[in-house]
Amino acid sequence: MAFDLGTPINTALLLYILYTVQRILLPSNALPKTVPNEFKGGYSWMPKSHPPTLLYQTYTPKTLEPFDGKEGKRILLAINGVVYDVTAGRNFYGPNGMYANFAGRDASRGMAKQSFETDMLTPIDQPLDKLEDLAPDEIENMRGWMEHFSSKYIVCGKLAENDAT
Template identity: 75%
Template sequence: MTLSLDIGTPVNTALLIYILYSVQKIVFPPISNSKVVPHEFKQGYTWMPKAHAPTVLFQTYTPKTLTPFDGTDGGRILLAINGIVFDVTAGRSFYGPGGMYGNFAGRDASRGMAKQSFDTEMLTPIDQPLDKLEDLRPDEIENMKGWIDHFSNKYVICGSLVENDAI
């Protein structure tokens, strides 16, 4: 069986020209150098934010220096998990005053996140050494790591948490 191309008929010739034209348009698309600005952008982009987000610097915190960042008076909300400080201000309804996780604001939330407990007993007093978390079970450590992954994908990491006398 041999395949022959007979371009002698007008239909085949027209199809061949159309296919070549289509391939040429795909391989060599037209270049447009428009000098006219579209009218819908003359007043600026409507999706641009009203103001630039405040710059967040990576800092080293202690339990005492972290405490003021509890969201009271509309301020920033920070919390720490396993030495990583997250800016959770965007989640004010959860982590701010009156929120479900509000007791973790401005504090080390490691033990509470690991144990899935919002009790104030989960919080280490700010004048004591950091909780070493040595008594946590492997499943609780995995739970805490899950929270760290969740927070890392959702909030800005803005610092590290160290002992009170480390700074």
């Protein structure tokens, strides 16, 4: 059985093989005409800027308060002593968001009790809420929120008592 270029199938197959070998041996080095913005265009693009970093640190209620998202600032909140950077959820936690009262605050009691009321927040000049009166289902609810936040947002610190002045 000899290879016959007279048949259309053999001719098409030979052309395909030659084209494939040419693409392997002589790949295109042309740059894309538009800046790709997703994986389909490849990894040859860089973001306009790197998101600002926030070092892990210890916060107090007073040092956490400025991170309330006002004037475009970062948004941090604490649950059970863990501080989360929730800036990516600005629509929820930023000014006029449904959880805005938790921004820059310890949200433990409010998250545990599923309440947005301001009386759920401990004043920033008071000792941290020990949460000793929470029912087991409320504690479990708070842990569920912590699991949700840990999977979605960056843990950026811990919450400690205010310094004695």
